[in-house]
Amino acid sequence: MTLSTLWVLAEPSSGSFSSTSLELLSHARTLATTVEAVTWGEGGSFAGLAGEYGASTLYDVGDLAGALPGVPVAHAIEALIAGHGAPDAILIPASYDGRDVAGRLSARLDRPVLTNVTGLVDDGGLLTEHPVFGGSQTVTAKFTGEGPGLIVVRAKSFAPEPSGGPAATVVAAPAGDTGAAGTAVIETSHVEERTGPKLEDATVVVSGGRGLGEASAFALIEELAKLLHGAAGASRAIVDAGWVPYSHQVGQTGKTVKPLVYIACGISGATQHMVGMKGSKNIVAINKDSEAPIFQIADLGIVGDVHTVLPALIEALKARS
Amino acid sequence: MNIAVCVKQIPDPAAPQSFDSSNNLNRSGKLILDEADTYGVEMALQLVDKAGGGEVTVVSMGSAADVAGLRTALAMGATKAVIVSDDSLRGSDALSTAKVLAAVLKRESFDLILAATESSDGYTGTTPVQVAELLGLPSITFAKAVAIDASTVKVSRQTEEGYDEVAARLPALVTVTAGVVEPRYSSFKGIMAAKSKPLETLSVADLGLEGQVGAAGAREEIVSVVASESRQAGEKYVDEGDGAEKVVSFLESIKVL
Secondary structure (H helix, E strand, O other), X not given: OOEEEXXXXXXXXXXXXXXXXXXXXXXXXXXXXXXEEEEOHHHHHOHHHHHHOOOOEEEEOOOOOOEOOHHHHHHHHHHHHHHHOOOOEEEEEOOHHHHHHHHHHHHHHOOOEEEEEOEEEEOOOEEEEEEEXXXXXXXXXXXXXXXXXXXXXXXXOOOOOOOOOOOOEEEEOOOOOOOHHHHOEEEEEEEOOOOOOXXXXXXXXXXXXXXXXXXXXXXXXXXXXXXXXXXXXXXXXXXXXXXXXXXXXXXXXXXXXXXXXXXXXXXXXXXXXXXXXOXXXXXXXXXXXXXXXXXXXXXXXXXXOHHHHHHHXXXXXXXXX | OOEEEEOOEEEOXXXXXXXXXXXXXXXXXXXXXXXXXXXXXXXXXXXXXXXXXXXXXXXXXXXXXXXXXXXXXXXXXXXXXXXXXXXXXXXXXXXXXXXXXXXXXXXXXXXXXXXXXXXXXXXXXXXXXXXXXXXOOOEEEEEEEEEEEOOEEEEEEEOOOEEEEEEEEOOEEEEEOOOOXXXXXXXXXXXXXXXXXXEEEEOOHHHOOOOOOHHHHOOEEEEEEEEOOOOOOOEEEEOOOOHHHHHHHXXXXXXXX
């Protein structure tokens, strides 16, 4: 191990740390002697969880009083570096708030940030791996200047593995005065109801794209997902078109999924989409266009109209149950 | 109400992408306005309209050899455009880009700065927030709706589970998602008018940033670029009424059924 200390941004998420945070803590243990976590809000009470995944210290920014995390958390990390010295690098989940923290911190510290990372390798220094051009090529990069480098990592890049370590020591890491930049405040939160497993945790994902033709046809996707005890996903095209909420989006700007089987219905396979699902164990594609790029990565391809294949599939599954 | 929109001219996303000999993205072909930026331009035009007047300024960095993308934004209705173009900016990273954009934005006083959540070619997705930090402004990313209420910007911001209503004091920076508004098509009149609208080209020296940005300011390097392990295509059938059956058999074979 050539790295001495890595910090991981451990994002609180409904009673736990986000799964990407746990993945990063797990992988950080294999790269550095000391792993420490930075959190805020309810995350401050997860010392046991932080320790279980290998963090020895949990720096707690505390309650943000409704502020968006980007500014106060970046201020707190800057103060931690001034007080405790800089880690070799800071690993940050590629989430909405994670990206905000990375951008803010990069400008405050005048340090570069590498994003869309899916691999971290210790090669006498830290190398980052980035899929480009829809995942057809992998770029390996490294920081050349003074640290800490900021590394934004995509979900599901590493396996979350508890180490069984003791609870982390909690250390308060207040943000201090964040000035005008810190005035973005959350007034209300809205949770979009969805039934069944979460998209990123489901063993079966059924996704729909532009080939569905109209918003109402997404009901076929939802019905099929339900019959397979899976989750319904969507391509960016139909999210942008307003057919389904963004929380369904799979791809570069949406969620990364790696289910046992991914069933792409009426999805052509834009690189933006493929990046988010090509890690699936099995891929089934149903599309009218036999030349659609999605067929190049599908284990089973059905060249056909989703409006006839899906109802037949739904009937067949109903007949079995 | 004066609004700046940060935009990027990118190679046609439908064309194959490649790296040049210095491992920079090959941008030698024709450049267009990133579609992701058309939402910000449209949003700015609508907000200025609602406020009863003002200017929409598009701000960009990159080669000024081809400014068709900026003309697209002007044809939609933007008032003027500024592009920072300088050979020394080749190889700029996100933070360098942010420093350049921030230096341009500092020259005027804007009530609101809009940007896309990320570009469609580099998709680093950090530049707008870096700009906000360099300018000391609040930022709200991933907006799916934006409204101005006196001196406050109110945004519906996407979250993992839905959305939050977030407010910030102006001046502020907001990144908008695709679909936040429906970008207008430029009218013939708009296209003609765009040809005579102000388009200013600046150098790094004009901004006093010599030696601080571009490849000189980048502190990361590419070690290698290799082809990823690719998935093999499996079996492909033309549906002849048996498509559903084939899917069922496949799901059985992997024990999903």
